[in-house]
Amino acid sequence: xxxxxxxxxxxxxxxxxxxxxxxxxxxxxxxxxxxxLMIFVGLHAPxxxxxxxxxxxxxxxxxxxxxxxxxxxxxxPHALGFLIGGYATLQLRNMLxxxxxxxxxxxxxxxxxxxxxxxxxxxxxxxxxxxxxxPMPWRALPQLLVRGQGIFYTAVLAVPLGLLLxxxxxxxxxxxxxxxxxxx
Numbered sequence: 460x461x462x463x464x465x466x467x468x469x470x471x472x473x474x475x476x477x478x479x480x481x482x483x484x485x486x487x488x489x490x491x492x493x494x495x496l497m498i499f500v501g502l503h504a505p506x507x508x509x510x511x512x513x514x515x516x517x518x519x520x521x522x523x524x525x526x527x528x529x530x531x532x533x534x535x536p537h538a539l540g541f542l543i544g545g546y547a548t549l550q551l552r553n554m555l556x557x558x559x560x561x562x563x564x565x566x567x568x569x570x571x572x573x574x575x576x577x578x579x580x581x582x583x584x585x586x587x588x589x590x591x592x593x594p595m596p597w598r599a600l601p602q603l604l605v606r607g608q609g610i611f612y613t614a615v616l617a618v619p620l621g622l623l624l625x626x627x628x629x630x631x632x633x634x635x636x637x638x639x640x641x642x643x
Contacts, residue, residue, distance in 0.1 A: 460504045461632035465512060468624075472496050473519050488605060490613040492620065493520055494574065497541055498566045499624045501548030502557045503633040513545030514538055533585065540577035544570040558628070560621035567614040575606035 472492040480489050493516045501509045517538035547570050555562040583599045 460500070460508050460512075460634075461630060464627070464631050465500065468496055469493070469516060469519060477523060485612065486608070488608045488612050490616045491520070491571070491609060492613075492616070494541075494544070494571055494613055495563065495567060495617045495620045496624075497545060498548055498563060498570055498617075499621070501545050501570075502552050502555075502562065502566070503628070503631065505634065506549055509545050509549055510542060513541040513548075517541030533582070536578040536581040537574070539581060540574035543577050544574040547573045558625055560618055560625065563621040563624075564614050564617045567617045568610060571610035571613060572607075575603065575610060579603055579606065 472495075476489070476492045483490065497513050497516045500512045504512065517540060518534065520537035520541065521534045548566060551566065551569065555565070579599050579602050582602070
């Protein structure tokens, strides 16, 4: 994989996600462009590259303001969620057509669900001081609903993004997979 193309795409996705957030946030829901990029890389890159790219994109997501009451960033939930999502992409990619936009949209729903569940679980575990009698400001169910809406919104935007990413496929420098490529 061409890492310069990845860095440029990651930077552009990160900047658009943060810079355009006030313009395309609907009812508190913002699409996740880095998730679409992670799935695209996961569909075409070798296994080790996919997992490294997923971790990098997850860390970028963690650097954005988080859903905690303080608005502070917590490093880890998105990184682990994207890592699990990258692994799920690796498991599913041999059953799907890799160059299809429909595949990208379908995996956005599936992989986005894995990442959202992981993130909400980790943020909820952070609130375990409630066991000592302290009130828990984090509510998992409303966060799951917002994340579900975000996955749907991201899947809608995955159509034009998938078309653009598929047009740029030659610049990524993905190698052809071997016939006996094992995923697990």
